[in-house]
Every structure is written in structure tokens, then in C-alpha cells.
Amino acid sequence: MIKKIIVIVVVLLVAVSCRLEETERKGPLNIVTTTGIIEDVVENIVGDSAEVSTLMGPGTDPHLYKPTPGDIELLDEADVIISNGLHLEGKMADMLEKYGLEKPVIKVSDGIDKAELIKSADFDDSFDPHIWFDTKIWMNGMENVAKELARIEGDTSGYFINNFEVYKKQVEDLDQSIRSSLASISDSSRVLITSHDAFSYFGRRYGIEVKGIQGVSTLSEVGLKDISNMVDFVIERKIKSIFIETSTSDKTAQSIVDGAMDKGYELTLDGPLYSDALGEPDSDGGNYIGMVKANVQIIVEGLK
Ligand SMILES: [Zn+2]
Numbered sequence: 480m481i482k483k484i485i486v487i488v489v490v491l492l493v494a495v496s497c498r499l500e501e502t503e504r505k506g507p508l509n510i511v512t513t514t515g516i517i518e519d520v521v522e523n524i525v526g527d528s529a530e531v532s533t534l535m536g537p538g539t540d541p542h543l544y545k546p547t548p549g550d551i552e553l554l555d556e557a558d559v560i561i562s563n564g565l566h567l568e569g570k571m572a573d574m575l576e577k578y579g580l581e582k583p584v585i586k587v588s589d590g591i592d593k594a595e596l597i598k599s600a601d602f603d604d605s606f607d608p609h610i611w612f613d614t615k616i617w618m619n620g621m622e623n624v625a626k627e628l629a630r631i632e633g634d635t636s637g638y639f640i641n642n643f644e645v646y647k648k649q650v651e652d653l654d655q656s657i658r659s660s661l662a663s664i665s666d667s668s669r670v671l672i673t674s675h676d677a678f679s680y681f682g683r684r685y686g687i688e689v690k691g692i693q694g695v696s697t698l699s700e701v702g703l704k705d706i707s708n709m710v711d712f713v714i715e716r717k718i719k720s721i722f723i724e725t726s727t728s729d730k731t732a733q734s735i736v737d738g739a740m741d742k743g744y745e746l747t748l749d750g751p752l753y754s755d756a757l758g759e760p761d762s763d764g765g766n767y768i769g770m771v772k773a774n775v776q777i778i779v780e781g782l783k
Pocket residue numbers: 542609675676677695696697754755
């Protein structure tokens with residue numbers, strides 16, 4: 480009999496606590512980001528005061544990514560969702576819009592002035608989504624994220640904004656170090672050819688001509704004509720290296736190398752560069768600053 484009463488009391492207590500949770504959040508803010516690159520920067524903003532997790536781990540291609548049932552659970556439980564925007568998460572757009580009806584969904588791209596975005600060559604009326612490779616506009620986007628999180632959390636102490644300012648200083652130092660590293664590449668060698676068109680913002684910021692074998696999305700097809708045009712371009716411009724990426728297939732880049740070799744021109748396949756995803760947590764590219772540094776080192780060694 481006593482056992483029975485205890486069971487009933489426990490059941491009632493659980494029921495009451497579940498109802499409480501519906502109305503009032505317990506514990507730290509639960510933030511879910513689409514990419515690991517966003518997750519890393521947001522962790523720097525919120526410190527230990529919030530839980531941050533990501534859907535797309537190391538080496539994941541966001542253009543092709545479809546959420547798993549486990550991801551849907553994470554998104555359901557999230558207090559805030561943070562995405563890149565500009566169709567980077569091409570196959571998640573409708574889903575994110577739906578979540579936006581019930582909880583805050585912040586796009587990093589919303590904090591960036593439209594005039595600073597690069598028009599997409601692939602699609603009319605859309606912009607290149609690889610905004611993290613311009614350190615300055617990426618920080619503009621993230622400043623807006625920090626402000627939005629402070630507003631949602633009711634943080635009037637300036638904790639998020641102060642953390643952001645400290646992190647932004649590190650990214651400004653990164654920007655300076657990139658400039659001095661890239662200065663060792665001669666003007667005629669400043670051409671970066673990669674598997675897909677992820678580096679246009681990087682090229683614009685640091686004065687490097689950029690060409691992707693595939694377009695701004697990995698969804699686009701590469702034809703034989705594109706390959707032979709690129710082979711001709713490489714030979715004409717005497718380019719020494721082209722670069723593969725960690726999150727896309729090497730197949731098309733390899734066919735440029737083979738095509739050049741058929742014409743008696745030796746071209747090196749370098750990389751991989753971190754383009755749309757971080758590396759493993761313990762690798763050089765395990766965080767945003769580390770991935771950009773690692774890329775710059777590989778680019779300088781390949782093009783110098
Ligand atoms: Zn991409």
C-alpha cells in the first residue's frame with residue numbers, strides 16, 4: 480500500500496515538473512547551430528553560460544546536408560537556432576522557416592549589410608553564402624548574433640557583448656597575420672583554384688583571384704567543357720597548384736590535374752583546405768581561427 484502511494488506521489492511530481500518546464504525554461508539557454516563554424520564562434524560569445532551544439536560536424540557539406548531524426552530532436556529542444564542563411568543550408572530552408580514560427584531562428588547573414596555581399600554567379604537574386612571567409616563581415620554578422628542572444632536572455636550585464644569584443648580582437652589579429660603571410664605570394668601567382676567556389680570573400684578581402692571548379696553550391700554539375708576551359712586557364716596562367724577541400728569530392732580537381740598532364744603540363748593537387756566545415760576538434764582546423772590559419776599556410780606553400 481505504501482509503495483503504491485509513493486509511486487502515485489512520484490508520478491504526480493513528475494507531471495507537475497513537466498508542466499513547469501512548458502512555461503518556464505530551467506537551466507542554461509540551449510542553442511543549436513547549423514554549422515560547426517557558427518558553433519565555435521557562438522561558444523566564444525556565450526562562454527559557460529549556455530549550451531551550444533551543432534548539427535553539422537567536421538567535414539560535413541552544408542549544401543547537401545539533410546537533418547537526421549536526431550537533429551530534429553535537437554532542433555525541437557532548442558531555445559534558439561542559429562543558421563548561416565543565404566541558402567547555405569539549401570535543403571533545410573523550409574524547415575528552418577517553420578521553426579522560426581515557434582522560436583528565435585537567427586541568421587548570421589542578417590547582421591551583414593547587403594552591399595557587402597557578393598552576388599551569386601549560379602543563381603539570380605541570391606548571394607554567395609561563404610561569408611565566414613571575410614573576417615570583417617563575419618564579425619559584423621556575429622555582433623548581431625551576440626546582441627540578439629543578449630536580448631533573448633535578458634542579459635543587461637553586457638556579458639555576451641564583452642565576450643564578443645574580446646573574440647573580435649583575436650579575429651582582427653588573425654586578419655593582420657593573413658595579410659602578412661599572403662604578402663609572400665607574387666602578383667602573378669595570386670590565383671586560387673578550388674573544388675567549389677567557397678573562397679570569393681577571401682579573395683576579395685586579400686586581393687586574390689579566385690575560381691571554383693564547381694559553382695558556389697556543390698549541387699551544381701561540372702561538365703567536360705568546364706574541365707577543359709579550366710585546364711587551358713591553368714596552363715595559360717602558369718598556375719602551379721590547385722586545391723581540394725575537406726568537405727567536397729576531389730574528383731573534379733583530379734580531372735583538371737589529369738587534363739593538364741595530358742597536355743604535358745605538371746600541376747600539383749594541394750590541400751585539403753577547410754572550406755565549409757571545421758576539422759576534427761583536436762586538429763589545426765578544429766575552430767574558426769585555426770581553420771583560416773591552416774588554409775592560409777597551405778595556400779602560401781602551394782602558390783609561393
Ligand atoms: Zn560551399
